[in-house]
Structures are given as C-alpha cells and as structure tokens.
Amino acid sequence: MLTVEEARERVLSHFQPLAIEDVSLNEALGRVLAEDAVSREALPAFANSAMDGYALRAEDSAGASAEAPRRLRLAGEAAAGRVYQGRVEPGEAVRILTGAPLPEGADAVLQQELTEVAGDEVRLLAEAPAGNNIRWPGEDVRPGALLVPAGIELGPAEIALLAATGVHPARVHRRPRVAILATGDELVPLGETPAPGQIRESNSPYLAAAVTRAGAVPVRLGIARDRADELRAKLDEARSADLILTSGGVSVGDYDLVKELLSEQGDIAFWRVRMRPGKPVAFGMLGATPLLGLPGNPVSAAVTFELFGRPAIRQMLGSRQILRPSIEVVLEGEDIPRGDRRHYVRAWLDSHGGTLVARTTGAQESHLISSLQGATALLVVEVGEGVVRAGEHLPALLLNDALPWGA
Amino acid sequence: MLTVEEARERVLSHFQPLAIEDVSLNEALGRVLAEDAVSREALPAFANSAMDGYALRAEDSAGASAEAPRRLRLAGEAAAGRVYQGRVEPGEAVRILTGAPLPEGADAVLQQELTEVAGDEVRLLAEAPAGNNIRWPGEDVRPGALLVPAGIELGPAEIALLAATGVHPARVHRRPRVAILATGDELVPLGETPAPGQIRESNSPYLAAAVTRAGAVPVRLGIARDRADELRAKLDEARSADLILTSGGVSVGDYDLVKELLSEQGDIAFWRVRMRPGKPVAFGMLGATPLLGLPGNPVSAAVTFELFGRPAIRQMLGSRQILRPSIEVVLEGEDIPRGDRRHYVRAWLDSHGGTLVARTTGAQESHLISSLQGATALLVVEVGEGVVRAGEHLPALLLNDALPWGA
Numbered sequence A, B: 001m002l003t004v005e006e007a008r009e010r011v012l013s014h015f016q017p018l019a020i021e022d023v024s025l026n027e028a029l030g031r032v033l034a035e036d037a038v039s040r041e042a043l044p045a046f047a048n049s050a051m052d053g054y055a056l057r058a059e060d061s062a063g064a065s066a067e068a069p070r071r072l073r074l075a076g077e078a079a080a081g082r083v084y085q086g087r088v089e090p091g092e093a094v095r096i097l098t099g100a101p102l103p104e105g106a107d108a109v110l111q112q113e114l115t116e117v118a119g120d121e122v123r124l125l126a127e128a129p130a131g132n133n134i135r136w137p138g139e140d141v142r143p144g145a146l147l148v149p150a151g152i153e154l155g156p157a158e159i160a161l162l163a164a165t166g167v168h169p170a171r172v173h174r175r176p177r178v179a180i181l182a183t184g185d186e187l188v189p190l191g192e193t194p195a196p197g198q199i200r201e202s203n204s205p206y207l208a209a210a211v212t213r214a215g216a217v218p219v220r221l222g223i224a225r226d227r228a229d230e231l232r233a234k235l236d237e238a239r240s241a242d243l244i245l246t247s248g249g250v251s252v253g254d255y256d257l258v259k260e261l262l263s264e265q266g267d268i269a270f271w272r273v274r275m276r277p278g279k280p281v282a283f284g285m286l287g288a289t290p291l292l293g294l295p296g297n298p299v300s301a302a303v304t305f306e307l308f309g310r311p312a313i314r315q316m317l318g319s320r321q322i323l324r325p326s327i328e329v330v331l332e333g334e335d336i337p338r339g340d341r342r343h344y345v346r347a348w349l350d351s352h353g354g355t356l357v358a359r360t361t362g363a364q365e366s367h368l369i370s371s372l373q374g375a376t377a378l379l380v381v382e383v384g385e386g387v388v389r390a391g392e393h394l395p396a397l398l399l400n401d402a403l404p405w406g407a
Helices: A004-012 A156-164 A203-214 A228-236 A257-264 A298-316 B005-014 B156-164 B203-214 B226-234 B257-264 B298-316
Strands: A018-021 A052-055 A070-078 A092-096 A110-111 A113-117 A121-124 A146-148 A170-173 A176-181 A215-222 A243-247 A270-271 A281-287 A288-296 A326-331 A342-351 A355-360 A377-382 A393-398 B020-023 B052-055 B070-078 B092-096 B108-111 B114-118 B120-124 B146-148 B170-173 B177-183 B217-224 B244-247 B268-272 B280-286 B289-294 B328-330 B343-354 B355-360 B377-381 B393-398
Touching: A004 A281, A004 A298, A052 A070, A052 A121, A052 B289, A092 B020, A113 A355, A146 A156, A156 A270, A156 B020, A156 B298, A170 B203, A170 B355, A176 A203, A176 A228, A203 A298, A203 B156, A228 A257, A228 B092, A243 A298, A257 A270, A257 A281, A257 B020, A257 B146, A281 A298, A326 A377, A326 B343, A342 A393, A342 B020, A342 B328, A355 A377, A355 B355, A393 B268, B005 B280, B005 B298, B052 B120, B070 B393, B114 B289, B146 B156, B177 B226, B203 B217, B203 B244, B203 B298, B203 B355, B217 B226, B244 B298, B257 B268, B257 B280, B280 B298, B298 B343, B343 B393, B355 B377, B355 B393
Parallel strands: A070 A092, A176 A215, A176 A243, A243 A288, A326 A355, B070 B092, B177 B217, B177 B244, B244 B289, B328 B355
Antiparallel strands: A018 A170, A052 A092, A052 A110, A070 A121, A113 A121, A270 A281, A281 A288, A326 A393, A342 A355, A342 A377, A377 A393, B020 B170, B052 B092, B052 B108, B070 B120, B114 B120, B268 B280, B280 B289, B328 B393, B343 B355, B343 B377, B377 B393
16 A cells, blocks of 8 residues: 555656646735746835934934934925935924935935924934934845745735735736535535435545635536446536546545546556545546546545645646645544544644644544544554553644634 | 723714624625524434434344344435335335435434345344434534524634525625725835825724725725815715725824814813834724724724724624734744833734744834734733743734734
8 A cells, every 4th residue: 555655756756847827916815926036126116214204414413302403494395206306404394204215415314203393494303323223225125136936825924025016917827716526416506405315425536626726716517426327427527627536536445537537548556655534546548638536435525625625736737835734733622542544533733832743623524524523633643553642742634724723 | 091991882872783684605705793693493303314324213233243243124315315114114225315304214224335235135233223324413513402692703614504494695784885095195006106205194094904804895985185175074984884994184283183172072072002013093983984083003993993993893793802812922032012001013823732822023123014024913011011921921913814914
C-alpha cells in the first residue's frame, strides 16, 4: 500500500500552474501571484508630513519652549495633494497638513498642538529637530523592493500594497475549473425526497464548497447511476475541466465503475493508500483530463479531497502553499487508538496559556458526517500500537481559522 | 478617551441581523444560519451495510472459522439504492454492497474477504456477531437533533450535513451591502498616475477585499475630493447601503469634512479611541444609514476596520462570532514598547513544539502598509510602562489561517 506522501507525489506530478492572466486589483482577492510583484516606485513617493502642523527649518526652532516661544512668519499653506509653490526661508513657517509634501527649504514639522497662531505669526512652543514628523521617501517601500513574491495568495494587505505602488493589474494564474460528479444508484440530489433504500447525496455539495474555498471554480455534473454508459456520458461533459473529482465507485464492489472506466482509458493508477479514513483512491487521465476518484463515504471523500484534491488545485493555482500548514499540538481529552494505517482525526484546536491543544470531534467512523463539523484541524496519528494519550504531542494540519463554537 | 470596548459597544448598538432569506445549499458557502438547523430525519435513515459482503443471521455464523467454515445458501443480492425484496431465512445469506439496506431477517454482515463463494453456496470463514458491519439508523444524526446552530457560518462540512439530512434551502441572513468611499485631494484611483504631491489610493481596495472576506458585499464609491458638496453627493449615492465606510477626513485637520458632515446630520459620535494605530474614529447615522469614518492612514484604516467595521458586518450577518478569536501567545524576537494607548501590533504566528509564538512584522508606524503584509494576528499590548519582552504572554487576535511565508 502506498503512503499518503507517495500517492500525493504521483497525483501532483500531473499538475502544473495554469496560464497567466491579468486581473484588476478589484478582482484579485484570493488569486495567486504568477510573478514576483516588484515596486517601480518609492513609498512614500515624496517626503511628507506625518501630522497637521507647521513646516519649518529645524534651526529656527532651536531653544523654543512654552515659556520662551520662537516666533516665525506664516508664509503659506501646504495642503495634501499639492506641491507648495515656493520655499520656506529662514524665519518662516508654512502651514502643513498630514500627507502633504514637505515644502522646499523645510526639514522639520512641528505639530499644531505645540504651536499658537496669531495673524501671520506662528509661535513655536517646542523644538522641532531635523526630520521631526517627516516621513521620508521609500520608508515603507524602496524602488526595486519585492512587494509580494510569486506564489502568494492575495489578501487585503497584499492588495493594498500593490495598489499603493501601482502594481495594477496583478498577474495571476487562471483559476482551475473542477468538475464534480457523484456516483451511485442510491443517491438523490438536493431538493428531492429519497425513496426507501435511497440516501441524500451530500458529497458534491461538500466538494463544490471545498473546491471554492481552495480557490477553484466548481462545475457540477450531478449524479451518475451505476451504469457504465451513464458514467461515460457524464464524464464526457467534463473533458474541458482542469480536474474531475468523482465520489464513489472506487472500492472493490461489483458496481465500482469509476476504476473500470479509468482502466479502459489507459493511464490509470488505482491505489489503496495507507490511511484512515479513505483507503481507496483512484487517479488517472481520462484522455487529457486528470480524474481523482474519491471514496463514497462522506468523511473519506472529505479527507481524501484535503490530502490529494486540494493540493492539486493549489499546484494549478501556482501557490507556494500546496499543503495545509502543519503545526505541533498537544492532545487533550480522549485517547486516540493507533492502528495499521495512518489516521487523520478531525479535531478542534484551542490555546490554553500559549499551548495549542486539540480535542477530537468525537466518534471518527467514516460515515459520520457530523464528525467533520466545526473541525479546525486534522490530527495526524502515525501507524503504531496502543494509543496516543492526553498530554502527548501530535502534528495537526490547520483547516481554517475558526475556533470551535464553544470557545 | 474611549476604550476600544466602549467605542465598539456604541457602534454595535446600531446594528441588527439583517432580513432572513432562503438560499440553495449550492450557494450557501460563507452564509450565516438565521435559525437553528434541526434534522427531521435520521442519518443514516435505515440500517445498512458498512462493507461489501454477505448479510445473514448472526446465529448462523456461530463457530465459523477458516478451518471449519459454516455454509449458507446464497439467496439473492441487496444492492445500494434498493430495498431487498424478501427476507433472510435461517441458513441463508444475501450478497450485500456497502450502503445497501440490511434485508429483513438479517442482523449481521460478514465482509467478503472472510467468505468464499461457490455457485449458490457461501462459506463463512469467521463469525459475524449480531450488529457486525451494520450502521444503525440515527448513528450519525438522530431525528430532532440540532445540526448547526443559528449564527454559525456555513462551511463545506456544515453544508454536507444539511444536504445529507434534507435541510435545503438554508435560512440565512441577507449579506450586508457596504459602501466604501475614500476622501482626500491627494488621492488618485487604481490605474491612474499620481501627479507630484499625489498618492495612489489603497484604502478602498483594502477595504473592499476585507469587506468581502468578512462576508459582505462591497459597493465602491471611489474617491471624494475635500469639498463638502462632493462628499455629500457621493454619500447620497450610498444611502441604500447597510453601512458606509469612509477613510480619511476624521482627524482634526482643516479638511476633515467627514466629521463635519456627520455633525450636520445630527446623530454623530466622533471619538478619539485609546488605541494605536487609529486614534480618531467617527461614527454616526447619515439619515438612516450608519457611517463609520476610518482614519486615512492605511494601517490605521485597516486596524480600525478590524476592530469596529468587521464586527458591525458580522452582527448584521447574525454571526455568533462577532469578534476575532483571541488566544494567548508567547512573544518571540523583538521587544514591544508599551505606551499610553493600547497598541495593536501586527504579527506572525507559529507553533514551536506546541507553544504558539508570535513575532512582530517589523516597524509599526501607521503609514507603513508593508507592516500589514502576511500578518496573521494582532497582538494586544495594553497601556503601561516599559516593554513586553520575548517570552512574555500576550493575547492575539487571529486574522486568518495562513502561516507566514517563511514557515
């Protein structure tokens, strides 16, 4: 049986970052940069005032205090957005607003709270040493500086930085289109009522949401009955997708047609992966389209999507973070039995006094959809004998940023 | 000066969860449930097989082993999606596939790996005690069980659980529409080139992205010059929004028109909040529309949005998680000076051997957009003297799930 790492390596070898396209920064949230974003500009672009106050020559403020104010002549006003026409001469001060360019001749700003103004006289109640309240060009970003490296997903802060330095539009990889097909005679779609013996299909709603969260665009193919011709027809609709995800039909049962179809098409890999949940996973090329066959059990489908499908999507997006962050946590609450396959245990994370603790979401059988709910991490329990006890350290894959409801 | 908590309480008192609407589970990702989702069904709905194998009466397998197999008559097949027509009688076995309803009369399933079949004879190589490989009705969800409480944001797992139990469409609160306006003569919009003294506007791209991440719909109003008539005209466009966010114009400068406009309109609250960055924050009602006036400095705008704007949006969404999760972390790297206002310090989180550590993103002045980049937490440094040193514990607000690029 393959390890998860071996199976994933084989999957990932079939994926490359997709074509590069330009998108407006207004549409760039969650997209992944295809090239290093480098600033051609300094930020700030020019010396400007950090405060509302008076621009002056530092030497003119020497010795100023509330008891012995220095007096300067008010020579004009430097507002934000305009360059002051003129020069601050010895003995002069110019009214300046936050963000306004520092007028020529001035080398300091005294904030207005430390001044008094009467007519065209400005009284300085304190010294303003050279550089006081001035933001220098390039303090935030120097020209040529790397703003955001290729492979980083653009969040609000990255978008702000690119906008502030004029890196617009952004060069990103195209979003993958991921086709999703559930298979099985027993399944009824959203909004229909199951007949006796049938069940409500929940894997494709799950996968469509998870694919969206991963940064791709889901394409819903619905449900295929357990008949080879129906499966083939549905999958033919999906040939233009960047990835096909199926659920069900990859075990060893008599109706497990996905693996048969993949075998027909030549380039097939059908694996039993040494993991729990989710042992059977199929992967292969359906013509030119990669197909990842996930198990039908909801929890197995979710965990195998996490371990194989999401990394494929992140690779197509050109992300540096193909895998979920793995961090060390301390187990709390119930022991976890080890076994002969690596076990991915759904868990809640919390922090107690700086220590990251994890607690399982309860019973972990692979048909218990409720075990996924609210989970913020997958604990990785390696093969072995006995149990992992409370207090022991474990690696955890971070699934998202929410803490459990109870926290 | 108000504390952050006092100012936030005043803001939140103006917001209620918005109207309830039904959305398809296909469109429900990220929406917040308006009512408890309660299951009317059991999950599984019927007893079914956890394995491919043979359904039988447990008593018929008593004593079976590889050396002394018990022999049963193969009486038919129970496939997934169909109810077996008939009953398993003493001495009989029925072929059964994973997920198929357990036929009447049977009370156990022996997996096929522990059987041998020849013609219509099934040889049992092991015992199958009562209940073996059977999933009982309601094991995952009992009828009447609370699936997902009101106020929870729907992720893939919650969507799967609602789909599996037929809670479709989902009842959620309407998404808030949030108008975003930048103010200032010095600003040029995305795609234009600043003249000398002008700067590229980055607050509205930031806020639009952050508003989207918070679960609301941004409405971009562009930039208003520092003229009362222009500001009034732009804001009139936004009267139908659920919230107006402005940036700039709320300080004490001569051109800080947002606060003047709010004062005109009657119900105004203009505060200096005891925090860094972001001291000046304005809040008031523009007619019936709440307006939150954020400072113009990019970092101040970002942090005040986090502390006041995002909670207002989460309250309109009906979320139980109005605030970011706060967890305890241990400071690493550079000391952080305390001061006379609470300081929100941008930081990266990591886990070292189960301990959550935080490291600042570098220089923290409020015009340094680069200090926001990649930040995964805001450290909360309370008022005081001296510094917070490496090794000390601090509360941190979790901003998202990404680890720093370097991790």
